Amino acid sequence: MGLIKTTQEIYYKGEQVFYLNISNSAFTLSYTYSLSGFEENLSATDIRVYVESGDFTPGETSFVNRQIFNFTVSNNVLTVATGGDGDDAFDELSEISVDGVLRVELINHMFGGYRHTSLADVVNNFMVSYVGDGKLINNVAKSDVVFHAKRGLQEFSYDILKTVKIQEIELGPSLALAMPQDYVSYVKVCYIDSSGIKKIIYPTRLTTNPTETPTQDLNYNYLFSSDGKIIEGSSYTENQWQGFDTDNLTGNLSTEEDYYISRDNHLGTDFGRRYGIEPEHQQINGYFTINERTGSFNFSSDLSGKIIALEYVSDGLGTDSEMKIHKFAEEALYKHIAFNVVANRRNMPEYIVQRFKKERRAAMRNAKLRLSKINLAEISQVLRGQSKRIKN
């Protein structure tokens, strides 16, 4: 049996249509509809249901895209409630004796799901094919397998899988962006210019974000709350950095600014010549720091109002729908689970543990290569630039 369970119509349109037929001028109406054509196990919150008919008579009740709400879904069977708005719609359709349809639409319809295998399928497949009588793993608790599968998914998310998420946000005057809910580490931070081209923003070592900011009295003693905890205040470093004009670093100054700055502040020695400038600061895209105290990204003041694209990695376990593995890495995940089960088992011969370890490493390497998308044509295209003369 093939792995594709849903029809092409459902896949490409994200909906299934049930025809309401007329028989001798009377509708043959059913109140239950099988949703087994949909690949996933649906609940009522996953779908929208509409009733439509071909009756477009002016002045009459329209049945075009009439959404109904009184229905339930259990075991992938849709039941239109009798006496509810669906029932009413059916009644009206039968009065005018015109063919109609019941349309079930997926709320979150996505393409490309075939690339992945769900974590539940991985666990079930593992229990079927790796565990049992006559196998190396004769018995293992399913919760152990789930644990190793989830840990594997986390590790793979960091090293192998291309599960980079990109959050696009407009930076406000606070110059801070909260870390995404499922944030683990950033890959790249950019701002998007008016042409839609991304400009990389680099982290800076010029400033820092204190993790503790105790408040002090006039005698420099710490201030404590009534329950004995230090009262935290705002950070002087961050406030100053927020107010700092990074043009002072990059040299992106107007003639007038240059004139005054060269005389009045620390860049005076750079007037007319910038021999000592740090190459890492020779860019005008701005800077960011990671503020561990507040769990946010802080940006330099020149990025205020810019659209920031934050590329980051998660661990793949944030939501149930994320708990899936690319088919290129599926085998590696089985090997990862098997190795961890075997390695934690008492009296398991070490040569078997080592065998699983090697198999796991090889499978992970394969997965990484496959997912790297190393394409000869694309590489050739990029390398054509090597013979281009660098122009100033």
Place this chain on the structure above:
Amino acid sequence: MAISVDRVYRKVLAILNKESRGFLTPDEFSKISSQAQLDLLDKAFHDYNRAISRESTGRTGVGYADIPKKIQDRIDPFYATSSVTLTSGVGTLPTFYNIISISADSRLTNIERIKKSKLSFLLSSPLTAPSTTFPIYYVTGSTITVNPSTLTSIDVDYISVPADPVWDSTIDSNGALTFSSDNAVDFTLHPSSEVDLVLEILRYTGVVIKDPSVIQSATAETTQKVQLENS
């Protein structure tokens, strides 16, 4: 596929009466039969485990030499399935001898049995916390507790406790007992267990009629059979 209670009773009586050792009444036979049937069912699990161990060392074959499958056939007649309704994750199990598996969502989601000592760790660990995709259960007596409690119905696959065999009879005008199938209950055991069943009943019968020689010969026969199977 059951074993006829009448046939077994006649065999037992035939062996007992060969040397006029005594008579086993139908009531005594029914009680002993129940005990013997449970003994053999329990023994089948151990036999299966032993056969699997032998299989893992490569000492079994396929087809007629597939001993694990043969023993599995002995257990299969006791297989039963039942749907249990849960209220707040709690339900009452049918009388079972051994639970094979419990599932939900029309058997698409397997529910894992966990050790109660691990419950708090499982619940508190974010990676192993039970969910509708990976639910868990534990059993206390005949009560099953499923987590998450949102599950409302489960399917239980189990080995049932067999009904007590009954050799039912009618009495004719001469006072003779004649077997009546109306209210008789046959053995649930697989036909391949019939020899073991007769020997087991004879062993218990020896105790009832206080004849050590019956016990000894039945035990010797059983021992010889076990040795043959394990050689």
